[in-house]
Amino acid sequence: MISIEGLSKIFTSNNSKTTAVENLDLRIEEGDIFGVIGYSGAGKSTFVRLLNRLEEPSGGRITINNEDITAMTTSQLRIARQDIGMIFQHFNLLWSRTVEDNIAFPLEIAGLSKAKRQRRVQELIDLVGLSGKEKAYPSQLSGGQKQRVGIARALANKPKVLLCDEATSALDPETTNAILDLLVDINKQLGLTIILITHEMHVIRKICKHVAVMEKGKVVEQGEVMDVFLHPRQDVTKKFVSQVMGSGEEDEDMESITEAYTEGRILRLHFIGETTNQSLISQLSKNYDVDINILQGKITQTQAGAYGNLIVQVAGAELQEVLKFIEEKASVEMEVIQHAK
Numbered sequence: 470m471i472s473i474e475g476l477s478k479i480f481t482s483n484n485s486k487t488t489a490v491e492n493l494d495l496r497i498e499e500g501d502i503f504g505v506i507g508y509s510g511a512g513k514s515t516f517v518r519l520l521n522r523l524e525e526p527s528g529g530r531i532t533i534n535n536e537d538i539t540a541m542t543t544s545q546l547r548i549a550r551q552d553i554g555m556i557f558q559h560f561n562l563l564w565s566r567t568v569e570d571n572i573a574f575p576l577e578i579a580g581l582s583k584a585k586r587q588r589r590v591q592e593l594i595d596l597v598g599l600s601g602k603e604k605a606y607p608s609q610l611s612g613g614q615k616q617r618v619g620i621a622r623a624l625a626n627k628p629k630v631l632l633c634d635e636a637t638s639a640l641d642p643e644t645t646n647a648i649l650d651l652l653v654d655i656n657k658q659l660g661l662t663i664i665l666i667t668h669e670m671h672v673i674r675k676i677c678k679h680v681a682v683m684e685k686g687k688v689v690e691q692g693e694v695m696d697v698f699l700h701p702r703q704d705v706t707k708k709f710v711s712q713v714m715g716s717g718e719e720d721e722d723m724e725s726i727t728e729a730y731t732e733g734r735i736l737r738l739h740f741i742g743e744t745t746n747q748s749l750i751s752q753l754s755k756n757y758d759v760d761i762n763i764l765q766g767k768i769t770q771t772q773a774g775a776y777g778n779l780i781v782q783v784a785g786a787e788l789q790e791v792l793k794f795i796e797e798k799a800s801v802e803m804e805v806i807q808h809a810k
């Protein structure tokens with residue numbers, strides 16, 4: 470477990486002070502994939518760099534598995550850092566070393582024998598899917614492959630925690646998804662705790678279990694990803710959620726929908742969690758004498774299941790039975806938008 474209490478960082482330069490992180494408290498459970506999201510300047514990078522003391526805190530305490538990182542001497546910290554891997558937006562690879570030599574680098578520093586290094590490097594290359602690229606140089610790799618090298622290198626000493634500083638921000642959407650899938654695999658296979666900072670809600674939605682939203686150096690909202698998606702409280706959180714789900718402005722179309730579809734009833738179905746897997750729509754149209762017309766909607770997948778809204782038109786002889794079934798039996802929330810004339 471990672472516990473952060475009253476963490477602060479104040480940068481002082483030329484008589485000016487910037488509070489990058491202010492009195493921040495967080496608890497991150499072992500094995501979690503914990504996302505920290507915020508706009509540029511919110512203090513995310515500083516926060517993540519404080520965790521392994523790449524930045525020295527101005528105040529507060531960080532403990533990782535009951536070890537007080539903030540109280541460590543430089544030599545204690547050097548050993549503790551072997552348990553904290555880190556990957557970066559621009560990969561930070563050694564350009565004059567091959568893939569295998571980049572991955573071997575932290576093992577050399579840790580003093581492993583050549584034979585042990587070679588064995589471990591091969592395991593890591595297999596783990597991150599880089600077989601065949603052992604002898605390539607970073608300049609010969611795609612962005613996604615470079616980040617795979619970064620991940621393998623970060624995992625070389627079998628850390629318990631992996632810090633990801635905007636690790637997918639330099640990648641295209643498809644490569645981002647592949648790297649995020651790899652992080653989920655690693656989290657499952659190795660039980661590693663992942664702390665990931667990003668300005669993209671898509672990243673949080675896809676792989677995180679918990680999220681903290683940062684603004685002006687503070688955590689302004691936090692919780693399970695699904696809860697934060699469903700009930701964003703702060704304006705900044707609402708903006709991030711709208712990156713994935715739209716702003717809700719699409720509801721302005723409701724008027725044209727209700728004018729165009731006058732038969733039966735128009736329903737807004739709100740799916741939360743695994744309920745989307747119930748195949749509600751096909752169940753209804755198979756079991757009842759109704760026609761169901763999907764008019765609008767957005768369903769998205771999170772680590773805790775799928776959620777979102779569907780706007781449907783239901784018409785036919787057994788309309789009332791369908792409304793009763795959804796209300797009483799299905800675990801979706803239903804709102805009848807319009808009683809058609």
Ligand SMILES: Nc1ncnc2c1ncn2[C@@H]1O[C@H](COP(=O)(O)OP(=O)(O)OP(=O)(O)O)[C@@H](O)[C@H]1O
Binds near residue numbers: 514515
């Ligand atoms: N070394 C530094 N010296 C002075 N000020 C700094 C330093 N590093 C960061 N800051 C300031 O601290 C604040 C937080 O910066 P930080 O880089 O942590 O934000 P961020 O949320 O990661 O944003 P970005 O994604 O743009 O990097 C900013 O106002 C920044 O200018």
